[in-house]
Amino acid sequence: MESQPMYLPEDVILKVENLDVKFYTYAGVVHAVSNVSFYVKEGETVALVGETGCGKSVTTRAVTRLIESPGRIEGGSALFRRRSGKVVDLLKIGDEELREIRGNEIAYVFQDPTSSLDPLYTIGYHIHETIVAHKSKISKKQTFKQAVSLLKQVLIPSPEIRVKNYPHELSGGMRQRSVIAIGLSNNPRLFIADEPTTNLDVTVQAQILDLLKSLQENYKMGLILITHNLGIVAEVANRVYVMYAGKIVEEGYLEQIFYNPSHPYTKLLLRAVPDPTKKIEKLESIHGTVPSLINPPPGCRFQPRCPFAMEKCLIKEPPLIEVENQHRSACWLLERT
Amino acid sequence: METIFRLLRSIIWSYAKLREKISPGWIQKNSSRIKEWELMAYAYSRSLIGVIGGVIVLAVFILAVIGPLLAWEPYWEYKIVYDESLRYRGPCLPPSCTGYPLLGTDEWGRDIIAMSLYGFRISFVISIVVVLLGAPLGIILGLIAGYKGGVVDEIIMRITDIFLAFPGLVLAIAFASVLPQRIRGFLEVNNIARAFFSGLFGLRQEEYGQLAALLSIWIAMVIVWWPGYARIVRGSVLSVREMPFVEAAKLSGLSTWSILFKHILPNVLSPVLVMMTFDIATATLFAASLSFLGLGPQEPVPELGFMISKAGGYFPERSSHVVIYLGFILLMMALGWNLLGDALRDILDPRTRRAIEYRLEKEKKK
Amino acid sequence: MSSNEILKVLDLKKHFRVRGSLTKKVKAVDGVTFSIEVGETLGVVGESGCGKTTLGRLVLRLIEPTSGRIIFDNKDVTKAKGRDLREYWRNAQMVFQDPHTSLDPRMTIASILLEPIRYYNLKVGDEEEFLVKQMELVGLGREHLYRYPHELSGGQKQRVAILRAIITKPKFVVLDEPTSSLDVSVQAQILELLKDLQRKFNLAYMFISHDISVVKYMSRRMAVMYLGKIVELGASDDVFEKPYHPYSKFLLAAVPIPDPKIARSKTKVLIKGEPPSPINPPAGCRFHPRCPYAIEICRKQEPPLLEIENKHYAACWLYHKK
Ligand SMILES: Nc1ncnc2c1ncn2[C@@H]1O[C@H](COP(=O)(O)OP(=O)(O)OP(=O)(O)O)[C@@H](O)[C@H]1O
Numbered sequence A: 001m002e003s004q005p006m007y008l009p010e011d012v013i014l015k016v017e018n019l020d021v022k023f024y025t026y027a028g029v030v031h032a033v034s035n036v037s038f039y040v041k042e043g044e045t046v047a048l049v050g051e052t053g054c055g056k057s058v059t060t061r062a063v064t065r066l067i068e069s070p071g072r073i074e075g076g077s078a079l080f081r082r083r084s085g086k087v088v089d090l091l092k093i094g095d096e097e098l099r100e101i102r103g104n105e106i107a108y109v110f111q112d113p114t115s116s117l118d119p120l121y122t123i124g125y126h127i128h129e130t131i132v133a134h135k136s137k138i139s140k141k142q143t144f145k146q147a148v149s150l151l152k153q154v155l156i157p158s159p160e161i162r163v164k165n166y167p168h169e170l171s172g173g174m175r176q177r178s179v180i181a182i183g184l185s186n187n188p189r190l191f192i193a194d195e196p197t198t199n200l201d202v203t204v205q206a207q208i209l210d211l212l213k214s215l216q217e218n219y220k221m222g223l224i225l226i227t228h229n230l231g232i233v234a235e236v237a238n239r240v241y242v243m244y245a246g247k248i249v250e251e252g253y254l255e256q257i258f259y260n261p262s263h264p265y266t267k268l269l270l271r272a273v274p275d276p277t278k279k280i281e282k283l284e285s286i287h288g289t290v291p292s293l294i295n296p297p298p299g300c301r302f303q304p305r306c307p308f309a310m311e312k313c314l315i316k317e318p319p320l321i322e323v324e325n326q327h328r329s330a331c332w333l334l335e336r337t
Numbered sequence B: 001m002e003t004i005f006r007l008l009r010s011i012i013w014s015y016a017k018l019r020e021k022i023s024p025g026w027i028q029k030n031s032s033r034i035k036e037w038e039l040m041a042y043a044y045s046r047s048l049i050g051v052i053g054g055v056i057v058l059a060v061f062i063l064a065v066i067g068p069l070l071a072w073e074p075y076w077e078y079k080i081v082y083d084e085s086l087r088y089r090g091p092c093l094p095p096s097c098t099g100y101p102l103l104g105t106d107e108w109g110r111d112i113i114a115m116s117l118y119g120f121r122i123s124f125v126i127s128i129v130v131v132l133l134g135a136p137l138g139i140i141l142g143l144i145a146g147y148k149g150g151v152v153d154e155i156i157m158r159i160t161d162i163f164l165a166f167p168g169l170v171l172a173i174a175f176a177s178v179l180p181q182r183i184r185g186f187l188e189v190n191n192i193a194r195a196f197f198s199g200l201f202g203l204r205q206e207e208y209g210q211l212a213a214l215l216s217i218w219i220a221m222v223i224v225w226w227p228g229y230a231r232i233v234r235g236s237v238l239s240v241r242e243m244p245f246v247e248a249a250k251l252s253g254l255s256t257w258s259i260l261f262k263h264i265l266p267n268v269l270s271p272v273l274v275m276m277t278f279d280i281a282t283a284t285l286f287a288a289s290l291s292f293l294g295l296g297p298q299e300p301v302p303e304l305g306f307m308i309s310k311a312g313g314y315f316p317e318r319s320s321h322v323v324i325y326l327g328f329i330l331l332m333m334a335l336g337w338n339l340l341g342d343a344l345r346d347i348l349d350p351r352t353r354r355a356i357e358y359r360l361e362k363e364k365k366k
Numbered sequence C: 001m002s003s004n005e006i007l008k009v010l011d012l013k014k015h016f017r018v019r020g021s022l023t024k025k026v027k028a029v030d031g032v033t034f035s036i037e038v039g040e041t042l043g044v045v046g047e048s049g050c051g052k053t054t055l056g057r058l059v060l061r062l063i064e065p066t067s068g069r070i071i072f073d074n075k076d077v078t079k080a081k082g083r084d085l086r087e088y089w090r091n092a093q094m095v096f097q098d099p100h101t102s103l104d105p106r107m108t109i110a111s112i113l114l115e116p117i118r119y120y121n122l123k124v125g126d127e128e129e130f131l132v133k134q135m136e137l138v139g140l141g142r143e144h145l146y147r148y149p150h151e152l153s154g155g156q157k158q159r160v161a162i163l164r165a166i167i168t169k170p171k172f173v174v175l176d177e178p179t180s181s182l183d184v185s186v187q188a189q190i191l192e193l194l195k196d197l198q199r200k201f202n203l204a205y206m207f208i209s210h211d212i213s214v215v216k217y218m219s220r221r222m223a224v225m226y227l228g229k230i231v232e233l234g235a236s237d238d239v240f241e242k243p244y245h246p247y248s249k250f251l252l253a254a255v256p257i258p259d260p261k262i263a264r265s266k267t268k269v270l271i272k273g274e275p276p277s278p279i280n281p282p283a284g285c286r287f288h289p290r291c292p293y294a295i296e297i298c299r300k301q302e303p304p305l306l307e308i309e310n311k312h313y314a315a316c317w318l319y320h321k322k
């Protein structure tokens, strides 16, 4: 296993390369994630944006090997720098080591906060369980104290009382904050938040985003934020990966993506969001729908909906082409010949 | 597995073609439905449990239909009248002994296997009909209670509670001790009913006295059987009622009854269907235990529970094989339905149905 | 009542009984008054649980109001029953928040769309041809007609739900967060579709959403709700540019803006605490426990909804003397 030494640049926590995930369903093989590569640095917020079903959740779940039955990880690597400094490939290590990492060094907040809390246990117990799973010698009193301080950090009012509450006794926003607190309980190095604010009010959303940002600054953890709301991306992200139909179509720093988008999909996506500070006569919408991932269109996957599609787009899939420093985009329009 | 899938698919398509012949355009309009059926067939063929359950149920069904015709001995002939040595013979396995029935005889010298063939029909008919009568009653009451709410709900559910609180067995015993005489009187005068029921159970018309006992078990069971359905249906209705599509239907101008039968019922039916399958298993055993307790038919009717109860009198020296054999039959009948119900639960849920892994042979080889 | 108003709601209230208690009540909607003109959109924004959906369902008589009046097209429909109620529903429809649950999963699109046609006895000639023509209105085709809802994408489902609502040619449609479970790109499509249909059929909309950017884009006027009451009402631009009520200010400050420079430079003002329970709303102004500007009177007396500027109303004591 350890035949070739695995290399990660000093400040990179996670580096995923050529990830491939397929689902074997009756209707056919769903190629949910194809050839996706990305990395996360320490103390950095990386946003993964894209429409429903483009593979954002599957990508991040695959990284922690949380893909279930009809799905299979078909290839790629996910190098992760552990707290000890050791670099491991999350897709290859044994189950035991993976379990050590999950919930301890990598925390995952799922799309729906309600379903990741067990209604039979209090919030305090959830935190206790997460801590005990990775540290055997710790008393219940200690974890309880830790739980209170965690809840305080995620800005839950009167945390001494709330630790004893059951999930259903909390509002949606508080539940989401508790899930974040559980995720934080072992000081993870990497925090994956899958749409942490959908279904929440704007006021609560603003609170949660503010919270995530300050926590990340304090803990120096890497944060992968999955969302389809470009407003949120503009508020918190450092770098952005835009996904379409199971592939990354554009990547770059926040400003590069927002002020100099080069993939037609990104451009259209940006114009589809109503910006309340501007007077908009008509929203641009992208015609058509996301293609089926069972028989994706040949060539560029966005070509059937793309207003600039050319002959070449029908035939050959565009690779990621460098636009400027660290800014790459998968579109034939960028090819300078 | 593959052959089962192909078989089911050809059944689906021949049905579709038949409909197409009756009303052209049917296949196009129902293409989605056909696809869904195919998917169900596929999901079923993937489930080992379901296939085993289906095979058992099918075997039981075939035996129930042809059993009484197949039986090589009439159950009403007491053989020991001619041959005293036939009384409670043990099993007779061919190399060591020949000329006697394979699994031996009962105390009247009748072949156990032939008797049990009649028994299949009786158990099968009772269990199916109990569920088929009890379930709709419970479903309708549950629908009304759940949808109307308020006082109607209170009344229906309190009655249901009373029936649920009353031990089913005791209620059935009470009914079984009062009903037979009346039914007997009814069957005595009504030739058509007599012919119908005796045909249904595969018995002789002369046995109408025993038929009355069977029917009384039957009625007693129907009466104790519906409350479970009322409960489960009401619960599902309460959650479906809150779905936006029900409100949308209201806005589309549908009356309460149309909403109940067009939108709510179809959406609560799958858990009920699963429960019915499990209940057929329970009913089989319940009926057998009622007659085991002596509340069912008496001689010469070869009801399985009754036969076990008689064998109990000679247990264990002379009849352990009878008890084991008959017990095994009952177990298989119940197990078949149970396994089928288990598979059905997955197949009827569109989400699990879709999640069943599909391995393309080509992909696997790569 | 001016003849141009299609809907007028007067002091509408809905108090739900709390299970297991005889006296406790959820005051989901507590005295709401507004009107909507023919062909106009009124936006309604507010936090989760403030009673937006309840208000929409009340207006359509899907639930019975505790008190208040609903006047539609100059007719009082507050107590309408049977035939009158059906007549009302033919003219006032609703699109629900979640397209995945607002279409019966066991019916094909065609049979879903045929329901209003059959039950309202609409004369349409050949049903299939009619449906195909209607499907074109919302950008769907014949091939979608015989599918089940789960075979359509979220956006397509919402199109079907919209079509079902307008197939009876209503004058007024309640849109309860019609895009909140959809992607931004699909949201843009649906919003454009709704605007397009409004122009074509002169529809009046009540557009409910918690996304202020969307409400601002869709509606000429908007109402801000807090705990069952309208706290601010006015032209969308005015409310957005110059919110009066402190709650509206917080709400607007929390809206994420899809422009990194503006998003990072704007001063963060985060609202304190959680919305209080509608079971025991605070006395006086309902916002006072979270309001940084609360004064003495706010704790005691409920502020009325007053016109502060031309057609711009707010319920706040701070502006009362002026
Ligand atoms: N269990 C599964 N079986 C089959 N296909 C699946 C399964 N889970 C995901 N997929 C497919 O994988 C693709 C990517 O799904 P994924 O959940 O990653 O999307 P997403 O980008 O997270 O979308 P959303 O914004 O809705 O969360 C989809 O096309 C989906 O149909």
Ligand SMILES: Nc1ncnc2c1ncn2[C@@H]1O[C@H](COP(=O)(O)OP(=O)(O)OP(=O)(O)O)[C@@H](O)[C@H]1O
Residues within 6 Å of the ligand: C016, C017, C026, C027, C028, C046, C047, C048, C049, C050, C051, C052, C053, C054, C055, C210, C278
């Ligand atoms: N049928 C009901 N019985 C009892 N209480 C109810 C009922 N329907 C709604 N409520 C309560 O009324 C209040 C308002 O609910 P409503 O659904 O109208 O809020 P909303 O503004 O639409 O919220 P959201 O943005 O989450 O959809 C909530 O406190 C809710 O719990």
Ligand SMILES: [Mg+2]
Residues within 6 Å of the ligand: A056, A057, A058, A111, A194
């Ligand atoms: Mg997801």
Ligand SMILES: [Mg+2]
Residues within 6 Å of the ligand: C052, C053, C054
């Ligand atoms: Mg709502």
